[in-house]
Amino acid sequence: MRKVVVILAAALAAGSALFLGCGKKAPPASGGGDGSLTYILERKKLILGLDDSFPPMGFRDERNEIVGYDVDLAKEAARRMGVELVLQPIDWDAKEQELNTKNIDCIWNGFTITEERRQNILYTPPYLKNAQVVVVKGNSPVQTLADLAGKKAGTQAGSSSVDAIEDAPDFKASLTEVVEYKDFLTALMDLDVGGVDAVVIDLVVANDNINRSGKDFRILGETLGEEEFGVGFRKGETALVNKVWETLLEMAGDGTVARISTQWLGADISIIGK
Secondary structure, eight states, rough: OHHHHHHHHHHGGGGGGGTTTTGGGOOOOSSSTTTTHHHHHHHHHEEEOOEETTTTEEEEEETSSSSHHHHHHHHHHHHTTTTTEEEEOOGGHHHHHHHHSSSSSSSOOOOOOOOOHTTEEEEEEOOOEEEEEEEEEEOOOOOGGGGGTTTEEEETTEEEEEEEETHHHHHHHSSSSSESSSSSHHHHHHHTSOOSSSEEEEEHHHHHHHHHHHHHHHHHHSSOOEEEEEOOOTTTOHHHHHHHHHHHHHHHHTHHHHHHHHHHHHHBBBBBOO
């Protein structure tokens, strides 16, 4: 797993100063009277919405059980809160609708914090750094983003990778087509067989796939921007957000987060409480 840590550190080093102290940031101040925490505690379960094909954050293992970094964090947080964690796979492209109709209570699955999403989502403070990168086949002549001019790129529909492409208009205009797949794993499978020339993807997912699959893929040195993951809740549910974040800080303080991070990501790269 050292390869994961080295690539992640190198890709994010330039932007690290921007995030100093973000793990200590408190959620928006509010009293506990919004009823959201009481609702969860009385029902005794927390329904977590996720894309179950998003390794290493949340995915199905060989026994078809949902596992991953975010899954383990959430399981321990729910245990400490005294509630059952229910894992609910969702259509990632409809995640906000699932949340707002109360089919789920939170989105906890490598959920990138963006200003656009903040209009409809109440986030915890960030708990992990990430970046948007481009993956190509090992024998591809592509070495830079500019080399993708006239080529086809794939990504996952509804993901922050789509936003990253939109936020790089010159890069997008240089491509002949952007193909949106139901998940990143399908996009990478199409890359492997030559259906697309590149895949725009989360760095943590790219690292995990390359190391786990053994495919001859590589990550371009240029990124399409750094970002952070947070847990998303319904607007106004500050009491629940505060409790979840308080629990995560407790887990960071006693070494639980470090253990989970090392298990799934190869090192303690969490920013909770840092």
